[in-house]
Amino acid sequence: MAQLELSMYKENLFEYFRFIRNKKDVLNELLTMASNLARADSSEKHKQLVKHLIEIKNKTGFVSVGYLPK
Numbered sequence: 057m058a059q060l061e062l063s064m065y066k067e068n069l070f071e072y073f074r075f076i077r078n079k080k081d082v083l084n085e086l087l088t089m090a091s092n093l094a095r096a097d098s099s100e101k102h103k104q105l106v107k108h109l110i111e112i113k114n115k116t117g118f119v120s121v122g123y124l125p126k
Contacts (some may be wrong), residue, residue: 080114
């Protein structure tokens with residue numbers, strides 16, 4: 057079961073990479089976020105990372121088909 061869940065997460069990540077590959081604005085936002093996180097302390101990095109990833113998900117509308125609510 058754990059192996060199945062791991063493969064689903066891996067597949068979801070690959071789907072996301074394919075989704076953003078041709079979206080220049082999302083890639084630029086990720087680069088900006090990464091440079092800001094490099095300057096922050098550890099606990100602040102976690103908070104900022106989660107906040108920014110949620111914002112990017114909401115802006116792009118990315119939804120993995122495997123995780124659609126039933």
